[in-house]
Amino acid sequence: MQQYGGGPEMNAGIYREGTEKTGGRDALSNNIAAGKAVAAVVRTTLGPQGMDKMLVDSIGDVVITNDGVTILQEMAIEHPAAKMMVGIAKTQDDEAGDGTTTAVVLAGELLKTAETLLDQDVHPTVIVQGYRMAQEKAGKILEELSFAVGPEEREILTRIAGTAMTGKGAETTKEHLADLIVEAVSQITDEEGHADVTNIRVEKKVGGSADDAEIIEGIVIDKERLHPSMPGSVTDAEILLLNAAIEMRKTEVDAEITITRPEELEGYLAKEEEMQREMVGRIIASGADVVFCQKGIDEFAEKLLAKAGIFAVRRMKKSDMETIAEATGAPIISSLDAISGEELGYAGKVEEKRLSGERMVVISGCRNPHAVTLVVRGGTSHVVDELGLAVEDGLRGVGAALEDGKAVAGGGAVEMELSRRLSAYGSGVGGREQLAIEAFASALEVIPRTLAENAGLDPIDMLASLRTAHEQGMTTAGLNPETQEAVDMRAAGVIEPLRIKSQAISSAAEAAAMILRIDEIIASSGAGAMPSEEEMAAMQAMGGMGGGMPMM
Template sequence: MIILGEDSQRTQGKDAQSMNITAGKAVAESVRTTLGPKGMDKMLVDSSGGVVVTNDGVTILKEMDIDHPAANMIVEVSETQEDEVGDGTTTAVVIAGELLDQAEELIDQDVHATTIAQGFRQAAEKAKEVLEDNAIDVSAEDRETLVKIASTAMTGKGAESAKDLLAELVVDAVLAVQDEDSIDTDNVSVEKVVGGSIDNSELIEGVVVDKERVDENMPYMVEDANVAVIDGALEVRETEIDAEVNVTDPDQLQQFLDREEKELKEMVDKLVDKDVDVVFVGDGIDDMAQHYLAKAGIIAARRVKDSDLKRIARSTGGKVVGSVDDLDEGDIGFAGSVAQKDIGGDERLFVEDVEDAKSVTLVLRGGTEHVVDEVERAVEDALGVVRTTLEDGKVLPGGGAPETELSLQLRDFAGSVGGREQLAIEAFADALDVVPRTLAENAGLDPIDSLVDLRQKHDSGQFAAGLDAYSGEVIDMEEEGVVEPLRVKTQAIESATEAAVMILRIDDVIAAGDLKGGGSDDGDDEDMPPGGGMGGMGGGMGGMGGMGGAM
């Protein structure tokens, strides 16, 4: 009995598992060379010729045009890691790919996928326990460790040449916006400026708004400024319904215009009465209102983004109001200085010298647009890890130390587990070796020698022993200051395990219609291998083939 449509494609059993595992491994392999302080970059060219040069795992995977559904599950691992922690995206994807590789060997030995999934879950739980037991406590007062964490997150990325300066700026920024119960890094605005060097980057304790004064006659700078933040417009209100005004003689038209002008002047007078020196408006400002504002010596900016309005209010201690009529004394913020300055050839408004900067701006500089973009990605990662460290208060040594320790402890744990699950736990332990092995490979070292040295140190009880990619030596990573948040590792293991288990449990792929893939251009799929329609690995992982020579 045929129950599927003519265009439907179905792949079952080991063919389906093999196809999905191959897709997952291909995704992991595409970012593996970017891992670690000596990881290489990728150049990604889109269909319109836009170029991105980066070694940030999640950015690479987002830019790649991936069609295969199983491959997209691995991409989701990197996105979850980015959202939860802000760093460790490549690690999570590489572990997921290696888990699939190890699982494929077990499937070939007739170990059932459900058994492998059960073993992987047990191993992941045990791994998280081991990491939590060995984590190092850090407090908000331990500024030196926070700077080292930010520096570690930026190592091997485009910002490495100035990572010491940027790490200091990142820590200052996160500590500035920290509330009693939470840290929202959205309150750290990042402004990119092409021109100068990365060393010229700075932290503004306040807000930099990418706007200019609306009128040239307004002052360039106001000190000790009262700041109003209005979400609406400084314009004559329009009627809620469509209306016509019939004018029968010139006097009526003049009266109508005079009335509008009077209304706009009253708006500005209300701001003057409340001693407002600067007004940021979310919508438009009428030309006549601009004239009166300039006459009153008030700096005004229009069409300011909602996010910037909130940052200005938070930074100055004011509130965002809907209109001038809603403005009360308590809604007005204060800034020691509001000025229009030239930065990298662009004029921007700087709101600085605020009493308690709960919203700050990182101004990132660089010689070219590609450099500034990559510095921004590195800084975003660093902001994430510093925030996570302050929230959790626990860190782990880097350099492949946690993975090596887990690999050894999970092998011991496997012996205490009965049944075939112990094979899966041993496979999980082997999979974790991919991190120190890849770090060594990317640094041009012998991966076997490096793994042997690491295991020897960990066998003797040195949990913090990790691989120094620069010297090739196994050293104490905690002493060296190479540390990262506990949650980077636990989240990576959790996400990678869940994705691998989900892919392994699929034994039937039913595609309704002909999915895009590696088939021939004329749509004739007769020569395709089983499951070729599901993204067609032969065609370069579906859309990945479109990246041309990028990989």
């Protein structure tokens, strides 16, 4: 059996006491096992019939989801190679907005097929070279398989949104939510056809049902005005954003004030009121009639603001402040002394409205008109959180399709066609790289195979059916779990942005190559021992059953 890296005689005596070192094939096996274990955990969540995971943290908080990146980020993963798999999911989520499970499952399968080649004494460098050739060729084939999509093609965009939400707890209201997503995106699309979906906020509220979801033109803040005497609505609002408290500061050191007479107490309180009048006076002098404060506002200052007819909200989230700043053009002021009146933002209207039975603040008619809020509702916090994730995936999927102007058929169709064409490409390459290219092609079939397994179908029969359809020239043939047959995914409306597939394949190939190039693991003293092969096998078994990875 081949050994990669230096032997023990080359490394003796150079490490700190307690350092653990694993080299050669043992290091590769250890890392490959970790990668496969992570892939096994999320594999059962893939597709419309994918299962959910229940994640319970150390304080008892529960998260129920089948979103790949959420699952991996919530897990306490320690193994360095496993962390690289988590990195795949995060990169996929950042770049494409969806397809995180696909990327991780594919990376795990690439490691699995590489392990078979390693057993045949194929060197890791040869495998990595073959994988890179296959990745590059796959990118070109994907471009050929893609088709154009634009802002005017509402039906295709709705299908893309629906595909992104499939299997994520939104099945009963998927069509309604998909229509809302496309409508929201159309409202923020500029004349050149560009749509920045970060301008669309998703506000999640417990209560009602998923059918109660709605679009609000403007920014919706889950807050109420401070005082009932404040105006409920302000037109042509001059907005001040404060990251400074409108209240008395607490001393940084312990201090004690001794008051012996009533007039001393009155004088102390009068001084406090005077200082707060001065604070509020600066706000009034600026000309602001709406104040959003990230910190606290004292009760006395609150009354002064109400008396001046100023609409005020306190304890704002940083993310909300940044959203309002971008929409209204108002900078966030960190000190009351810096208020001059020149830093006010503008909105056509700021009002407190009752939405779905709850009072919220709505900011509309902003300087940046591309501001839309999608209010999502559900019966429980777990339901609404999952619906929120589904809607965000749908938004980013539509945004990616519009930004690139290209989409592909889903349902495993792309992976099957890639597998077929890459196998043919590998035959023409020859040499040992051919083995790696064919292994890459074989690994791509894990996606339709997993879709079949998660739907309770026979994966061998379904793969045979798909291969036959693709060999007959049906390049968009994918798996329909309901009819249990190969169908035209584009005609069936199962469509995904090109970016999701290209990024998933790219990320998976790069992560597999990085893991395969590691020939030695050196764990410094105190870094913790690497899991044994038995522990890895146990983790993989738990992952396959839908369990967690407590030993990582």
